[in-house]
Each structure stands twice: as C-alpha cells, then as structure tokens.
Amino acid sequence: MKTLFEAHVLCRRYGDLTALYLPFFSMEKGETVVLTGRNGSGKSTLLRLLAFLEKPTSGTLFYGGNAADPRREITLLLQEPYLMKASVYWNVTLGLRLRGADEKSMREGYRDAMLAVGFTDPDNMASRGPGALSGGERQRIALASRLILSPAVLLLDEPTSNVDEASEKAILNVVRSLHEREVSVICATHDRDIPAALGAREVGIVGKRP
C-alpha cells in the first residue's frame, strides 16, 4: 500500500488560537479512517488542511496523490453542507459542470449518485430547490454531489450529525461501498459507534495545545 497522507507536527493557528496541533498522522491509499475527539480538538481543521482549503501554520503535510491539483481528486463534505440556489439536479452535477462535462454524462452521473445515496426516484427530486429539502436530504444530496466526481479521497465532516436514522444508514452504506472500491475515506465524527460500524481505523485527535 502507498502512503496517501503523512503529516508531521502539523499546526494550524488563527491568531492566538491554536485550532489544531497534531504530532503525527498518516494513512494509506484505499484506507478508511475515522477521526474522533472532543469538540474543538481540531478534527474539522485537519479535514480542511487535508482538503487543501487551508495551509498549515507550521509542520509538514505530504500528499501522495496523482493529480497536479489535489483538489481535483480530494473532496470534502462540510459538516453543514451548502447547496447553491438551484435545483437538486444542478447541485449534484455542479462538480461535473465545473469540469466541463457534457449533459449526457451529467444525467447518467446524477442518476447513479442519487441512487447510491438512497434516493429511489432521482427524477422526482431533480427540479426541487434546496429550500424544499429536509436536513437529511440536503446531506445526502451534498454527498451525491461529491460521489458523482468519483473522488480518490473523500473527506466527511460529521456526516451523520443532524440527520435521521434512514439518512445515517444510507450515508454509512455509501462509505462502506467506497471502502470496498478502495476509495480513501476520512470521516470526522463524535459518534463512538461509527469506527466499528465502518470497520475503519480510529484516530483520536487529542488537540493538545503547544
């Protein structure tokens, strides 16, 4: 197995506040890792660094991916996903749109991604706006918008918080199926049952302040 991420003495500060201090972290390609830790320990900050949304204040972060721009193969599902002011279809296919995909592949990708996250009738959902969706539906649609990109690395920030049981089940099923397809997944969560439910390696983020 090849190393996907390796971090040494990773630190992220916002002014005087140390949001993350991580002496060491590594994961291999195709692995599923669950980040656990108390509120404010830095799980979300670590995900943002791994997604290349932010740069560490100090320390080193190695990424062993293939793309010249890591953001083309790593995608992050935010804890409270944002859906654009457009239809469900438009939101799910947005990433493909940004890559210049044609309408046919968007339509096919939309259907597959929506079925994967547990929507049995994707066509029925296509024209709905974000205002007409429940929290669980929003979460699954946001997840579908990431799955459609077939990412090499999927980062999930508290994907099962604030969703109903059915949505939680659908999301966990997706993560399991990604693990079977050797897609690398990192999931931050408070839920102590999730590492076992996913059969994933658990990494505790202590959030020790230097």
Add this chain to the structure above:
Amino acid sequence: MGYFSDGMHKALGLLLNMDDATFSAIQATLSSTSCALVIAMILGLPLGFLLGYASFPGKKALRLISDTLLAFPTVLIGLIVYVFITYRGPLGQFGLLFTLPGMVIGQSILALPIIVSWTAQAVESLDKRCRETLLTLGASPLQVALYTIREIRYDLGMVCVTAFGRVVTEVGVAMMLGGNIRYSTRTMTTAISLETSKGEFAQGIALGLVLLLIAFLVNFLLAWFRRMGRA
C-alpha cells in the same frame, strides 16, 4: 376637494387619450432612467463585486466612500455635474447641459453608489460555505468568482431595481441638468413639480398615477427577487 376630483377626472382623460405632453414626460423619464441604469450597472456591478470579493489595501476606505455617497443629495450631484457641463465648464464644448444625455450623466452618478455598495454588501453577506463548497468541488479561482456571481444573482437584481426606483423618482438632477424643457427633458417628476406650482393638477395627477404604477412594479420585482433569493 372638488378641484382634486376634477383633476383626477382630467388626469384619467389625459392618460386614456395618450396626451402628447404627458407621454413625452413618461418617455423622457423612462429613456433617461434606463440609460443611466445601464451605465451605472456596467460600471457599478464589477466595481461592487471587486469591493466585496477581493482583499486589497484601501478597501475599507473605498467602501466607506461608496457608502457615504449613498446619502449624496441629488441637488448636489446636479450642481457638480452642472459645473462640469455648463457652457463655461470643462465639458461645455459637448453641449450636454439641458439635454437628456446631460441628465443621464447625473442620474448615472446617482445610481452608481447604490449599485457599488449594495453589490459589495451582497457579496460580503454570501455564506462563506459557498466559496468552500466550490473549492471542494474543484473550482478554479475564476470559476469560484463566476459561480459566486451566479449565486447572488437575485441580490443583484434587487440592487438594480432599487437603483432604478431611486433614479426614476428623483427630481433634483433632472431639474438642474435637464432644465425641464417640454417635449425634450421634462420628466414625470419635474412635470409634476411644474404643473403643481401652476395650480394645474390634472397632468400632475396623471403622471403621479404612472409613477405609482412604476413604484408598484419596482416593489413587485423586489419582492420577487427577495423570494427567489430565499428559495
């Protein structure tokens, strides 16, 4: 109140019979306001977007100036533009004073701070997760900017409608730079002002009714943009 009901009766007659002077004022108002709005949008939307989106030295000072200009009195704008386009002014050679283009210049200046400040406000108020979402989906910096504009499209619509509403109802700039010339630069507001001072209420009421209709349409559009923005 007999004169009022009489004026109202005559006003409806002017509108139904498509009175030349009345419709000339409506046409002058709509054409100058539309031109001014287009110019202010061309200049103001990109400036406002940059002001809200980009970080650069002096940004706060620029924002403060733009916000201050929101309260610029229309007669002061009229005075400043007048000084420039009067026959003895630096732009006097172009003969813009007491013409529709002269009015358009003043009205564009009136609309510009509204469009710049409120566009910047719309960009700044946008949920920061929008940008992060676009980045996590692999958007380039240019795509992030373009899709941000798309996301605030209804806010931008509201900005433009608000600016239109402000310009169409103003009287200072139109009076000072247009000169209230009948069949030429006389607008609805300047005509109402003149006719009322003459004690002729009919045309004033007729034009007032049209202004009310425009105000209704402006508010209808604002409500629509607001609803679409929330959806």
